[in-house]
Amino acid sequence: MDSARMTVEWVLREKIAKPILDSGPPAKRYPERDWDILVILDACRFDTFAEVLWSELNGGTLKKIDSGVGGTPEFVRRHWTGREHHDTVYVTANVYLSKIADELDFHAVDRVWEDGFDEELRTTLPETVVQRGIEAADRYPNKRIVVHLMQPHAPFIGEAAVGNRTANPARSEALENVDTNREQTDSVYDQLRRGEVTRAEVVEAYQDNLRVAVPSVKRLIEETRGKTVVSADHGEVFGERAWPVPVPIRGHANRIHRPELTEVPWYEAPSNGRRRIIAEPPVSDTSEIDEEQVKDNLRAFGYIE
Structure with missing residues (x-):
């Protein structure tokens, strides 16, 4: 029964809901907005930002913007592909940029x-x-x-953590070129769907995960000019239903455009001067990308099966 329900939900979401919801005018691209240093919090809802991080920041202004996307792959393609960004250095913990590196044109990319x-x-x-990021700014x-x-x-990874942190151990194995049989484990949202954890537990853990980042965000603001x-690339949902097909969505999904996914924070810190921005040809990158390592990271964060 559980497998059949999963199949029905997948068909409704992927074959019916997404094509209908992937409509409307695109959001204003992030590169077209006014900023010198842009911090992207992955999967950060506006309301969670306002509750957890806003009170920790000293001054500045907070508003809600429309990112127009429901997941990082959609975010990268909609906001960053198709044009030159020779005035921009992208420092990223998200592996997805490496998956489509040939479609991106930054001055430099730091694959943290x-x-x-x-x-x-x-x-x-x-x-x-x-x-x-601080090193790149310097x-x-x-x-x-x-x-x-x-x-x-x-x-x-905060104090209220739930879910499995070892969803895919293959990354370390790929680094050592070890070929072993591995059993894939469920994400916290699979556990939520089955009722093994509650929505309240997941929301608390999600909020706590943002708290983990608060000191680092404050440090970046203080130590860069x-x-x-x-801001964020997209938000997160915890079982809210899509429209017009009432399919429960957990986590996030490309082309699902609920407000909880597309409406994200845009916090402007108090000004401490501006950077004089100059576009220059990309710096050469002679490092090779480990394709298996990329795939493992994509699996670990739910971008591929």
């Missing part, structure tokens, strides 16, 4: 997920990404800097 990944917690910690004083954190996206904006 590649060597900054925490094997025990199965994610890239915010302090690691922010440190690299190294490229005439460039816009994007710092893309994984939090509050699962796995949940320029107009700093904190």
Whole structure:
């Protein structure tokens, strides 16, 4: 019965709901907005930002914007592909950018997920990404800097954590070129669907995952110069139903455009001067991308099966 229900939900969501919901005018692209340093909190709802992070920040302004997307792949394609961004350096804990690297045209990309990944917690910690963002801001004083954190996206690593942090151990094995048979484990949203954890438990863990990032976000604002904006690529849902087909959605999904997914924070920190931005040809990147490592990270964060 559970398998049959999953199949019905998948058909309704993928074959009916998504094509209908993927409509309307595109949101204003992030590169067209006014910022020097842009912090992306992965899967951060507006209401969660307002409740958890807003009170921790010193001044500035907060508003709600429409990202127009329901997942990171859609975010990257809608906002960053199809044009040059030679004035921008992208520092990222999210592996998806590497999957479509040939479609992106930044001055430079720092793949923090590649060597900054925490094997025990199965994610890239915010302090690691922010440190690299600060270094990039110093190294490229005439460039816009994007710092893309994984939090509050699962796995949940705060005090209220629920769910499995070792959803896919293959990344470390791929680094060592070890070929073993591995059993895939469920995500926290699979557990929520089956009733093994409650919605309240997942929401609390999600909020706590954002709290983990608060000190790092504050540090980035304090230690970099320029107009700093904190936003998100998309939001998160915990069983809310899609429209017009009443399919429960958990987590997030590309082309599902519920307000909880598309409406995200846009926090502008108090100004401490502006960066003088100059577009220049991309720097050469001679490092090779480990395709198996990319796939493993994509699996770990739910982008592929």
